[in-house]
Amino acid sequence: MKQNRPTRYTTSQGKQILEYLASLGDTHVTAYEIVRHFAAAEVVIGQTTVYRHLERLAAEGKIRKYLLSDGRSACYQYISGSTDCREHFHLKCEQCGALIHVACTQLDQMQGHLRNKHDFQINLLKTTLYGTCGNCLTADKA
Amino acid sequence: MKQNRPTRYTTSQGKQILEYLASLGDTHVTAYEIVRHFAAAEVVIGQTTVYRHLERLAAEGKIRKYLLSDGRSACYQYISGSTDCREHFHLKCEQCGALIHVACTQLDQMQGHLRNKHDFQINLLKTTLYGTCGNCLTADKA
DNA sequence: CTAGTTGCAAAGAGTTTGCATGGCG
DNA sequence: CGCCATGCAAACTCTTTGCAACTAG
Numbered sequence: 001m002k003q004n005r006p007t008r009y010t011t012s013q014g015k016q017i018l019e020y021l022a023s024l025g026d027t028h029v030t031a032y033e034i035v036r037h038f039a040a041a042e043v044v045i046g047q048t049t050v051y052r053h054l055e056r057l058a059a060e061g062k063i064r065k066y067l068l069s070d071g072r073s074a075c076y077q078y079i080s081g082s083t084d085c086r087e088h089f090h091l092k093c094e095q096c097g098a099l100i101h102v103a104c105t106q107l108d109q110m111q112g113h114l115r116n117k118h119d120f121q122i123n124l125l126k127t128t129l130y131g132t133c134g135n136c137l138t139a140d141k142a
Numbered sequence: 143m144k145q146n147r148p149t150r151y152t153t154s155q156g157k158q159i160l161e162y163l164a165s166l167g168d169t170h171v172t173a174y175e176i177v178r179h180f181a182a183a184e185v186v187i188g189q190t191t192v193y194r195h196l197e198r199l200a201a202e203g204k205i206r207k208y209l210l211s212d213g214r215s216a217c218y219q220y221i222s223g224s225t226d227c228r229e230h231f232h233l234k235c236e237q238c239g240a241l242i243h244v245a246c247t248q249l250d251q252m253q254g255h256l257r258n259k260h261d262f263q264i265n266l267l268k269t270t271l272y273g274t275c276g277n278c279l280t281a282d283k284a
Numbered sequence: 285c286t287a288g289t290t291g292c293a294a295a296g297a298g299t300t301t302g303c304a305t306g307g308c309g
Numbered sequence: 310c311g312c313c314a315t316g317c318a319a320a321c322t323c324t325t326t327g328c329a330a331c332t333a334g
Contacts, residue, residue, distance in 0.1 A: 007308090007309080007312075007313070008313085009307080009308045009309075009312090009313055009314065010308075010309095011307075011308075011313090011314060011315080012307095013314080013315075014314085030298095031298080031299080032297095032298080044316085045315090045316090046315065046316035046317070047298095047299085047316085047317095048299095048300080048301085048315070048316055048317080049314075049315055049316065051298095051299065051300070052300095052314085052315090067209055072297065072298065072323090072324090073297080073298060073299090074298090074299090091256070091260070091262050091264075093262075094265060094268065100260070100262065102256075102260055104255075104259070104260070106251075106252065106255045106259070107252065107255075109248075110248065110249065110252045113246075113248045113249075114233070114244075114271070114273075117246070117248070118233070118242075118244055118246070118276075119275065119276030119279070120233050120235075120242070120271075120273050120274070120275055120276065121273045121274045121279055122233075122271050122272070122273035123236060123272045123273045123274070126236065126272035126273075127270075127271050127272045127273070128269075129256070129262075129264050129269045130264070130265045130268035130269045131256075131262055131263050131264035131265040131268075131269070132262070132263045132265070133261070133262055134261030134262065137261070137263055149287075149288065149333095149334080150288080151287090151288055151289065151332080151333045151334075152333075152334095153288090153289065153290080153332080153333075155289080155290075156289085172323090173323080173324080174322090174323075186291085187290090187291085188290065188291035188292070189291085189323095189324085190290075190291060190292080190324095190325080190326085191289075191290055191291065193323095193324065193325075194289085194290090194325095214299090214322075214323075215322080215323060215324090216323085216324090
């Protein structure tokens with residue numbers, strides 16, 4: 001079995017989309033917002049192209065795809081190169097949107113546990129744990 | 143402040159939808175699956191009616207609505223006293239789409255660990271762990 | 285009888301696909 | 310020059326809305 005790896009062309013559109021995502025840091029955007037961003041900058045990038053790049057970048061692990069709470073549209077977020085997101089869990093705060101990276105032996109154990117006892121190989125790149133972060137927990141009580 | 147609570151009629155359709163959901167136990171179904179179920183049983187219940195009942199039942203807390211993280215469609219699940227999906231994890235197989243409920247002390251420990259050590263209150267209802275299930279792992283090797 | 289309900293069809297929102305043209309290597 | 314990428318428009322999927330007929334209370 002050989003990897004199906006077609007040649008990749010570096011296009012202006014692909015570069016601009018990735019650069020835009022990178023420039024946003026940990027802020028997430030929807031596909032539509034990306035389209036609008038380039039339209040406003042008088043750069044024509046079709047929505048088809050945006051979707052195709054987002055899909056590819058997500059598959060490559062360069063960006064992360066999330067769901068907005070309404071479930072209707074997805075949003076995307078750049079993954080900075082400094083940390084390897086395949087090796088730890090991601091916690092997403094539903095209140096403030098913060099994305100927290102957690103590398104911890106306890107969580108590693110859970111991964112092994114799922115594999116051994118539940119026969120399930122977890123994909124950390126795709127998996128995000130949703131909940132409420134410490135800051136927002138405190139704020140709720142106040 | 144007065145509740146806007148219009149009179150409620152008990153209709154055959156509403157009763158059948160709730161009964162169907164209850165009969166499924168902790169299995170999730172999409173709106174479309176419900177429509178098909180009744181169509182197959184030669185019971186005509188329009189999709190509009192299904193959606194309207196699902197929305198109402200979810201608002202009343204009788205069923206739970208949640209979005210599969212692929213974001214395409216919503217799933218609904220009856221809330222019974224015995225099984226509570228707030229208390230266990232959901233594993234979603236990326237290969238075959240199977241949704242697996244896992245209630246396990248190891249996972250409970252992780253929930254506590256996140257709460258205590260990482261100051262994060264996980265929302266199990268929203269959280270789905272992605273990966274590959276046992277069947278598909280075996281199939282991949284074959 | 286009155287007001288909530290139903291179901292068809294059509295509208296919406298977000299995303300994907302078909303296909304001819306354009307551009308990277 | 311070959312092959313991937315692009316972008317327009319149309320198709321698709323899931324969900325909501327308009328509206329006239331229907332029915333529980």
